[in-house]
Amino acid sequence: MSRLTRESVSRLTREAGGRYAPPAPARELTAVSADGARLHVEVHGAVDDPAAPAVVLAHGWTCSTAFWAAQIRDLAADHRVIVYDQRGHGRSPANPVCSTDALADDLEAVLAATLAPGEKAVLAGHSMGGMTLMAASGRPRFREHAAAVLLCSTGSSRLVAESLLLPMRAGRPRTWLTRKILGSRAPLGPVTPLARRVLKYGTMGPGSAPAMVEACARIVHACPRQVRYSWSKVLDTLELDHEVGELTVPTAIVVGTADRLTPAVHARSLAAALPNCVGSTELTGIGHMTPMEASEPVTARIRELVSTYAVIKEGA
Secondary structure, eight states, X not given: OOOOOHHHHHHHHHTTXXXXXXXXXXXXXXXXXXXXXXXEEEEEEOTTOTTSOEEEEEOOTTOOGGGGHHHHHHHTTTSEEEEEOOTTXXXXXXXXXXXXXXXXXXXXXXXXXXXXXXXXXXXXXXXXXXXXXXXXXXXXXXHHHEEEEEEESOOSBOHHHHOOSSSSOSSHXXXXXXXXXXXXXXXXXXXXXXXXXXXXXXXXXXXXXXXXXXXXXXXXXXXXXXXXXXXXXXXXXXXXXXXXXXXXXXEEEEEETTOSSSOHHHHHHXXXXXXXXXXXXXXXXXXXXXXXXXXXXXXXXHHHHIIIIIOOOTTO
């Protein structure tokens, strides 16, 4: 599949309901990573207001900037909101290099391209986006710019072994079957009723509205098959436990109690290991796609982090 244009991304989500269509950015640019990978970046909201706090949003595996539509719409009213497509996703071209180091390099490139020297921002990452923040935690540019972090529905290791995708007892057979499913090379094909049911079961809570499931399915199905497969190999062998200890800025966690891909055991492990955890929230009945399924609580947590850690009060 060719990489997406803004028009095709907007059309995919508009067809599922206007509330899930990503708004037009105030500015678009390309960030160039350490290995030359080109990353599509969008800046929304108060781009000309130097007092507007900055928020950087990193999406997860098989998603794109469109995934953050709800957060962009809310936060852009009084923030500068920066979103980007992970390499190979959305409008960022595929690259043969897929690794957690590459994710960290890419984030550093985005921060350098969008923030002034020393400028602080709240960084939020969902799933693989959260892993991106963990991978970059010890990097100089991350430490220069990160005021606080929100980790949504993510983990630092044992993703396949801890997955609840299959209703089986934990052990080698479940891990083997889960690895085969998540690492499948099979094309996802069009968004059919069966495809929506499968995606809802695997990634969303049982109460997810049909329009929300449709919008999420269109985003996920737009990810090229080879990109999906290549990054599944990285997630299978993920080992970022050491990097969690390097994440010293104030860090909050959000997870859904119905998350099958990164269940709450990961959030609890992160909360115990983080040097500066400022709260972990478990959202009842919510699945893996927390920023879409529980957009208001997630956005509220971002706003709280901004007001507490990123906004310089008068007289401070």
